[in-house]
Amino acid sequence: MCGQFDFGYDGKEMLMLEYNRGSSSAMLECGGTQEKMARRYGVELGTSTGSFLYAKIVKYFKCLLQNRLLCPSHKLIHFVIDGNGEEWYTALYATNAAEAAGFRAKLCFKLADSSFGCATGGAKLASSATEQRPIVELEEEWFLLVWKTWAWDTVLLQYTARLAQPGSQRIR
Incomplete structure (x- = not known):
């Protein structure tokens, strides 16, 4: 690498x-x-500019874990990645830091195998655009805290495209 x-x-x-x-x-x-x-390469002079980074990320996740307003009760972070190798190993790096801080972590490919409201597909889509529609993965755990490397508009586009399709609850 x-x-x-x-x-x-x-x-x-x-x-x-x-x-x-x-x-x-x-x-x-x-x-x-x-x-x-x-x-x-045997470089002995100096230090890495990022030698502190992992410890700071763990510290951040520990602070987040203590925040009653932001930390979900299930203490789970969904690490959502796109299909590229850089995102995979970067997410694993961040996942290790989150787990070291005390979070549970799940690595997810985009929003595949997720649904609105119920992983078994039994949820009804909300009747209005302002009604909340939780995104749930196959193990019935809600996406409440998400870490990702790709743009939020990608997630929102997937979400709205899925809402436009009648019938199926599954996000692809």
């Missing part, structure tokens, strides 16, 4: 910088890959 790293040299020391923030892999690359690359 190697991301797009930039290097800087000020005449005294070499710096490795991770500016690839537009990529879903930036978190893992900064928080893990930089140090591994430095060790692999």
